[in-house]
Amino acid sequence: MAKTITHAEAAEAFLKDADRTQWHDETLWHVRTKRDTAAQKLPEWEQLRENASKVKEYVLSHLDELLVTFEKNAKANGIEVLWAKDAAEHNQHVYEILQKHSVQNIVKSKSILTEECGLNHFLEDKGFDVVDTDLGERIIQFNKQVPSHIVMPAIHLKKKEIGDIFHTHLGTQQGADDPNYLTEAARNHLREKFINANAAITGVNFGIVESGGFVVCTNEGNADMGTHLADVHIACMGIEKLIPRKADLGVYLRLLARSATGQSITNYSSHFHRPRSGKKMYLILVDNGRTEQLGREHFRNSLKCIRCGACMNTCPIYRRSSGFSYNATVPGPIGSILSPGMDLKKHSTLPFASTLCGSCSDVCPVKINIHEQLYQWRQVVTEAGHDSAAKKWAMKIGGKVMGSPSLYDFLGKSARSALKLTPKKLVYSRVNTWGKSRDLPEPPKESFKEWYRKNRKP
């Protein structure tokens, strides 16, 4: 059996480059402050959050009925609707659509769902040319990486590295790292891809039940460039993305971009209701573990997520360890409560990659109690026996010691002298992960109990 990589182990590689870690931390914090500025401009912000949360709770408690109505209305609009219970079925649907229309060249806009389903690799293995068109996603596609952030996929890379990647793949000048120059090169390269694409794949931000349409938000306009030129549009959507009414978009579009990057709205919010005349539009409704998560009382609220990424930008752990350390499609705090539901053993360390400071819950536009769910996942992980052997052992002994005052006194005294006498090398050995980048406090001469007995004797 493959060894499970812990969050701490995965973070180590990123932390080796101290300058980059610092930059990453500061950059994401800057995005967080932009979010604050945007939110504070609206006196009704908390009302919007409350409403967005309540609407999503309504959706989750009526999800089956709403999906049926949504499908009916979408079909009436001329959209073909397919259902996929897991990633494999989703990918198969896409494959069959592409085959049916003899598609060879595919342009994709950002979709975390297709990332979750491993669609790109699946299609590339079958010989398709799949081009991610979001600039950040194209960069990491060249670099054979996955997104490290759901809104800013290439935030882990510096412009110098992106310059090198573009030099290799697009023939830009060696050493050139001006963002304007690099973006222009990508623009020209991707324009050609847009013109030659036969199919466009997009994600879905919101599916509108009452009108059977869906909304896709971008700043680059790449989803639109793709879908309006290609003959076939395939939209891939997690079943939790529904909203009941068109007018609910007023709330969600006000919250989404402000929470994500501090913008008042993305520059393009596209509403698709019917295909272009003579063209095809498909919508795939994907489960892939969502119906299970719905059955977990403590964790079902995670399905309210609208994928703004605000919890990542604010998280002190995410900012300092980067998205790759989570080893999951959705990183950060929200990913740490979604991923254990998909594979508890693989993701067993994620609920512990948090200080439980609660900042994630504070910024969440749909009021998901993220930090409480992290705490609750810890109980599940421990009960399932997936916590590390060292921690299990430490907790067991800790329990015994805390339960016996005499043993506690004795060991306390021994530790105070032992820490003084033991060579540093031994104290900061491999077992002490805490001591890797921190010093232990100077051991006190006496315990509080001893001091109290001496000074406060009646």
Place this chain on the structure above:
Amino acid sequence: MSSKNEMLDKIAKNKPPKNTLPELLSFGSGERKEWLEQFSASSALNGGTTIVVKSWEEIESYLKSKFDLDKQTVSLSPDLNGNLDIASILDPHDLEKVELAILEGTYGVAENAAIWMPEEKLAHRALPFIAQHLVVVLESKNLLPDMHEAYRKIDVAASDYGVFIAGPSKTADIEQSLVIGAHGPRSMTVFILDL
């Protein structure tokens, strides 16, 4: 059992007790004069430019001074001239060389400078994306305060496709540096016709 039924069965079994759907929100809307200022400020933050004008002639002379109108220009406004007859374009791929697209907007939202552009105002869905530069003319009487008001006013499902456009195509994917002109328009100019 089909995947659809399997999913629906699981949801029926797993969903929480029924919650009620909250009422739609609505907020105070302020003064029309404020909306104009708010719109301009939001548009600038989105990377666009807003110019308040009193006449079509003003727009015309601005366009002449800022754009090379000898290049391919499509105008869907009867009051402004282009040089490419949109009726001659049957395939959106043929819009590839369009330098400037001049469109008429429907409603504009003050809080974020988003303008609702339904398909009927685009001729081709691809037009406002594929053009190198975008100009939208909006009448000041069609400004709305916020998105709640916009969705009350507009039936977004009445058009096969429609888009809120709030600025030019932009990206910050390289070290968070803002670059205008990622794939679509390198600039967006909104003329607010305040007659």
